[in-house]
Amino acid sequence: MGNELDAFSEELRRRLEVRIINKYAVVTAYVRITLKSIGALLLLWATVVLLGGFVSSMKKDDFWSVTIIAFVQAAGVFEAIGFAGMDLYWETQDFYHNVKSWLQKCWCVLNQLPMRQWWKKQIQKVVSVLIVITLYVRAVLVLGLAVSGPCVCLHASSRATNQDYGIADGEAIKANMKRALNLFYNAVSAHSFISVFWMPAQALANKLIEDIVSRQHGFSRKVIRAYLRKTKDMCLKNKTSATSWNFITYGAGLLDSSLPEEYAAGGRVLTMLIDKDIPSQVRRLLIRSPRQRIQKLIDTLAWRSPADQEMTWLAARIVEHLASDLNLAHFPGALECISSLFNQLPVVSGQGTKNLVLPGLRILENLAHDEDNCRAIYNSKGLLSKIVAPLRSNELVQDIKSSAAWTKVVHGSLTVVTKLMSTCAGATGKEMRGLIADDSHVVGNLEAVIDIKSDSSITSLQVGALTVLIQSAVHNPASTFTERLIKRALHIFISTDWTGDYLNHDKNRMKEAKRTANLLKQNAGGALEILSSHPEAIKSFTVCDDDIHRLTELLDCNIKSTECKISATETVEIEISISCRISAAVILKHLSKYDKEPTLRKALEQLFPIQQDEPIKDRTLQALLLSLVVEICENSNIDLAVILLQQTPSDSLEDFVVSLKKMVEDNMYGPGECLAIHKLSCRMVTELMKHDRNIQVIDKRNIVGTLLEASKAMAELESSMLFSGFNHYDRYGVPLKPLLSVLSKNTEDLLTQKKQALGIYTVPASVPIPLP
Numbered sequence: 001m002g003n004e005l006d007a008f009s010e011e012l013r014r015r016l017e018v019r020i021i022n023k024y025a026v027v028t029a030y031v032r033i034t035l036k037s038i039g040a041l042l043l044l045w046a047t048v049v050l051l052g053g054f055v056s057s058m059k060k061d062d063f064w065s066v067t068i069i070a071f072v073q074a075a076g077v078f079e080a081i082g083f084a085g086m087d088l089y090w091e092t093q094d095f096y097h098n099v100k101s102w103l104q105k106c107w108c109v110l111n112q113l114p115m116r117q118w119w120k121k122q123i124q125k126v127v128s129v130l131i132v133i134t135l136y137v138r139a140v141l142v143l144g145l146a147v148s149g150p151c152v153c154l155h156a157s158s159r160a161t162n163q164d165y166g167i168a169d170g171e172a173i174k175a176n177m178k179r180a181l182n183l184f185y186n187a188v189s190a191h192s193f194i195s196v197f198w199m200p201a202q203a204l205a206n207k208l209i210e211d212i213v214s215r216q217h218g219f220s221r222k223v224i225r226a227y228l229r230k231t232k233d234m235c236l237k238n239k240t241s242a243t244s245w246n247f248i249t250y251g252a253g254l255l256d257s258s259l260p261e262e263y264a265a266g267g268r269v270l271t272m273l274i275d276k277d278i279p280s281q282v283r284r285l286l287i288r289s290p291r292q293r294i295q296k297l298i299d300t301l302a303w304r305s306p307a308d309q310e311m312t313w314l315a316a317r318i319v320e321h322l323a324s325d326l327n328l329a330h331f332p333g334a335l336e337c338i339s340s341l342f343n344q345l346p347v348v349s350g351q352g353t354k355n356l357v358l359p360g361l362r363i364l365e366n367l368a369h370d371e372d373n374c375r376a377i378y379n380s381k382g383l384l385s386k387i388v389a390p391l392r393s394n395e396l397v398q399d400i401k402s403s404a405a406w407t408k409v410v411h412g413s414l415t416v417v418t419k420l421m422s423t424c425a426g427a428t429g430k431e432m433r434g435l436i437a438d439d440s441h442v443v444g445n446l447e448a449v450i451d452i453k454s455d456s457s458i459t460s461l462q463v464g465a466l467t468v469l470i471q472s473a474v475h476n477p478a479s480t481f482t483e484r485l486i487k488r489a490l491h492i493f494i495s496t497d498w499t500g501d502y503l504n505h506d507k508n509r510m511k512e513a514k515r516t517a518n519l520l521k522q523n524a525g526g527a528l529e530i531l532s533s534h535p536e537a538i539k540s541f542t543v544c545d546d547d548i549h550r551l552t553e554l555l556d557c558n559i560k561s562t563e564c565k566i567s568a569t570e571t572v573e574i575e576i577s578i579s580c581r582i583s584a585a586v587i588l589k590h591l592s593k594y595d596k597e598p599t600l601r602k603a604l605e606q607l608f609p610i611q612q613d614e615p616i617k618d619r620t621l622q623a624l625l626l627s628l629v630v631e632i633c634e635n636s637n638i639d640l641a642v643i644l645l646q647q648t649p650s651d652s653l654e655d656f657v658v659s660l661k662k663m664v665e666d667n668m669y670g671p672g673e674c675l676a677i678h679k680l681s682c683r684m685v686t687e688l689m690k691h692d693r694n695i696q697v698i699d700k701r702n703i704v705g706t707l708l709e710a711s712k713a714m715a716e717l718e719s720s721m722l723f724s725g726f727n728h729y730d731r732y733g734v735p736l737k738p739l740l741s742v743l744s745k746n747t748e749d750l751l752t753q754k755k756q757a758l759g760i761y762t763v764p765a766s767v768p769i770p771l772p
Contacts, residue, residue, distance in 0.1 A: 021228055022235075022245060024209060028202060029235035035198070038191050039073045045184055046070040054177040062181060065156040069188055072153050150199075154192035157185040219276070223247075223269050247273055248285050255293055260311075267314030274321055286318070287325045294322060294331065301337040301360075304344070316341060316359035323366035328376045335380045338363055342386045355405065361387070361412030368419035375428045377420065384435070387416050388442065396445045397452060400461065407461060410449075414464030421471040433475035436468060443472065443481050450488055459516035463523045470527045477536035486531060486540050492524035493583070494550040496564045514574055521574075525583030532590040541591060548594045554584035555602050555625065557616060578618050585624040589631045589733065596632045600643060603628050608659040619673040622663070626680040627732045633687050640684075641691055654697050660684065661703040668713050675717060675740060676732040678710045682743040686750060695754045704748050711741040 046066050055063070210224050227250050234245060247269060254266025273282050286294065300308075300315035319338075328334050341360035364387065367373045378384060390406075390413040393399060399406045420432050436442055446465040452458060466489065473482040531537040543551075553559060554576060561573040588599055603625045606616055616622050633640045644656050664681050667674035685703060688694045698704065718739050738746075 020213065021209060021224075022231055022243075024205065025228065025231040025235045026239055028232055029239055031198060032236060035191065035195060038187070042184065042187055042191060043070055043073040045180075045187075046073070049180055050177075050184060054173070054180065057173055057177055058181075066181075066184070069153050069156050150192045150195040153188055154196065157188040157192065219247075220268070220272055223265075223272060226265065227269075248282055251282075252286060252289055252293070255296065260308075264311045264314065267311055267318065271314050271317045274317060282318075283321050283325065286322055291330065294319075294326070297322075298331055298334045298337050302340045304340075309344075312341075312344070313354050313356065313359070316356060316363065320359050320362045320366065323363045324369050326367060326373075327370060328367065328373050335376060335383060339380065339383045339386065355409075357409055358412055361409070361416055364416045365412070365419055368416060368423050371423055371428075374420050374424040374432075378424065378428050378432055387413055388436075388439075389413075391417070391442045391445055392439070393445070397448045400449065400452070400458060407458060411461050411464055414461065414468055418464060418467045418471070421468065430475065433471050437472035437476045437479065443469070447481070447484065447488070459520055462520060466523055466527055470530055473531060473537060474534055477531075477534055477540065482531070482537055483540040483542075486528065486537075487542075489524040489527045489531075490543070490547065493521055493528060493580070494547060494554070496562055514572065518574055518577060522577055522579040522583075525580050525587075529583045529586040532587045538590055543591065543594070545594070548588075548591070548599070551584045551588050552599045552602050554581050555588075555599075555606055557581065557606055578621055582618075582621050582624055585621065585628050589624070589628045592635075596636055597638055597643070600629060600632045600638060603632075604643065604656075607663075608656055619667065619670065619677070622667075623673045623676040623680065623732050626663075626677060626684070627734070630680050630683050630687070631733065634683070639691070640687055641694055653694060654701070657688075657697050657701045657703055661701055661706050664703070664706050664710055668710055672717075672721075673732075675714050676734045678707060678714060678740050679734045679743055680732070682707055682740070682747050685747055689747075689750055689754055692754065692758060695751070695758060696760065698751060699755060699760065704744070704751050707740075707744040707747060711739075711744040714740050 047070055050058070050066050051063075051070070058066070206225070206228060209228065210221050213219050213224050214221050227247060230250060231245060251266045251269030251273065254262050254269065257263050257266065270282055270286075297315045297319050300311055301319065303312050326334075338360055341356045341363075344356050346355050364377060368377065377387075390396070390410045396410065400410060417432075417436065421429065421436070423429075424432050446469050449458075449465040450462050450469075452462065469481070469485050473479070473485050476482065532541060559576065561575045564572050564574055566572055585603075607622065607625050607629065616625070629640075632638060641653055644653050660681055664678060667677045681703075685698060685707070689698060718736065718741075721736055
């Protein structure tokens with residue numbers, strides 16, 4: 001944890017505002033402190049040395065010059081009014097704009113008062129005008145002092161060249177006074193000159209930094225200006241604080257303010273940073289902040305006042321990016337506040353109309369990462385019906401075709417429903433899936449969404465609809481819509497007819513259309529993979545020989561793409577992804593009533609290719625093809641050895657054993673796919689040992705010894721899986737038990753028994769052969 005915090009702090013220190021703005025603020029702080037210290041010394045010299053020691057000998061002009069300079073220094077015009085005044089001078093445009101906006105807002109409110117309150121309206125108008133005049137007078141005074149203070153001191157110090165104190169009479173006190181005055185006047189001249197130069201130079205530097213940061217990184221000038229002013233004030237108090245200060249801490253700090261304007265400013269800063277593709281840093285810092293800060297943001301979601309609409313939107317954006325790290329149990333009333341977003345009108349601002357429904361759905365989507373959160377969302381009164389409401393619309397398909405904004409809302413609703421279905425386990429997940437499966441109107445709408453023939457803009461929506469229907473079909477595999485879903489998904493997965501029509505509809509964006517078409521195929525394959533693995537849903541699969549042939553062709557890695565005809569003379573190639581090949585292997589493994597020999601030959605060709613072919617590099621596909629081969633051999637009358645002899649020349653059995661051994665060696669150390677490969681290899685070797693003619697080859701190549709070595713390498717992985725309770729079948733059809741060590745030992749024992757029966761010299765594979 002300490003290393004993570006150090007890395008996070010270092011990442012923040014490398015941020016732009018830390019490297020540029022904060023360093024500039026430290027420099028200005030040193031300059032201001034230096035000028036302030038010099039001013040204090042000049043004040044001390046004027047009061048103690050000159051006015052205290054030589055006041056009786058000083059001429060009238062020198063007396064008033066020193067007194068005026070002392071008063072200006074004592075008032076702190078240089079370090080306080082001066083620099084702040086120059087900042088105000090360069091911000092007059094914003095100042096006038098803010099005052100004008102405030103005055104217009106006041107008058108707008110006053111004009112809405114009824115006529116019977118006419119006198120009250122006039123009095124308040126006069127008061128508002130007086131307030132504005134006062135603000136303008138104050139601004140003029142500050143600007144006047146900012147410019148005139150150093151100039152007055154500079155003019156007063158010109159007495160250094162007009163002194164006429166004579167020392168010929170031998171009065172040492174006058175000689176000393178003249179030296180003291182010359183030193184004082186020269187120091188004041190230098191101090192005033194530097195101050196006069198530094199104030200506009202600092203203002204110009206402020207504008208330059210604003211331009212650089214705003215132009216290169218798109219940050220708001222108003223935010224940069226406010227951050228720079230705050231950073232300068234901090235550095236004057238503590239220069240080391242700049243190292244841990246940045247836009248994120250600045251915005252987070254403003255969230256704690258009790259002033260509405262500062263609270264809104266903090267929301268704007270953090271939202272701006274989120275929009276600049278740095279939400280992870282904002283999230284990490286806010287998650288580490290006090291819980292009441294996050295609770296305040298959540299409570300803001302329920303604000304209903306029109307004046308608070310902007311802050312409600314900003315809070316929703318921030319909570320959206322925090323939601324994946326939140327536990328609803330720690331924030332009472334959070335779901336009620338989130339639910340209120342679905343009842344509010346869109347926020348109208350200078351940047352357009354913003355719909356609060358979308359951030360509300362995204363908040364729920366991110367909260368659904370946690371099972372406890374999912375359970376709370378499901379049990380929240382009325383919230384679930386609001387989430388599913390877009391899917392129950394009577395004109396869902398028509399609205400999707402006509403409105404891009406409504407399409408986003410439907411997609412958000414589908415995403416939340418999918419998360420709730422997939423994350424919830426036990427009774428809650430079952431009830432959630434049943435809620436959708438039993439709603440025929442929702443199911444019909446989702447089926448209609450899948451059937452929409454449109455461009456790539458709604459592909460993600462179709463993928464979401466397909467995912468929700470899969471979960472519903474798993475809940476009720478015997479339903480009629482499960483069979484319809486399988487037919488739709490199978491058509492999308494293996495057919496090219498719809499693909500040609502789809503690409504022809506979106507020819508202007510062919511590259512994007514091909515990508516989304518491939519994505520839809522992958523998700524259809526994933527749906528069929530899940531449904532074929534279900535013991536009840538597999539009964540709804542009805543496939544013909546042509547379907548089996550197309551699925552088998554997908555296993556062939558030498559076929560890189562499929563050809564789609566988009567017109568009478570034009571065709572387009574769509575790449576076949578690894579994901580599609582994996583899904584085809586799983587589907588073929590679970591289907592039973594088809595001629596499996598061609599599929600077995602194709603799988604063997606891919607697993608153990610001839611020398612000129614490139615072997616499969618994807619471990620998942622490798623393990624699934626191996627699982628397909630083992631499944632076919634163990635559950636049919638096909639003799640693997642005979643198939644191998646027919647594949648290639650007569651020595652192919654030995655080549656096969658060598659290739660299988662190499663596969664085990666290449667996957668000796670690795671994740672769960674490697675463990676599945678080893679276990680499936682044990683089963684394949686056991687299958688080969690059913691025939692005595694294969695024993696000698698297996699013994700000669702010592703593949704059993706390699707499997708025993710692999711069992712030792714995988715022992716820790718298996719123990720950790722046992723400890724975590726992972727004790728079920730995976731997608732490869734390989735249970736955790738029996739362990740690999742048991743399977744490999746059983747394979748060794750079987751080999752020993754076979755060798756003894758055949759009279760072959762017997763040395764267990766686990767015992768090394770002694771050297772002569």
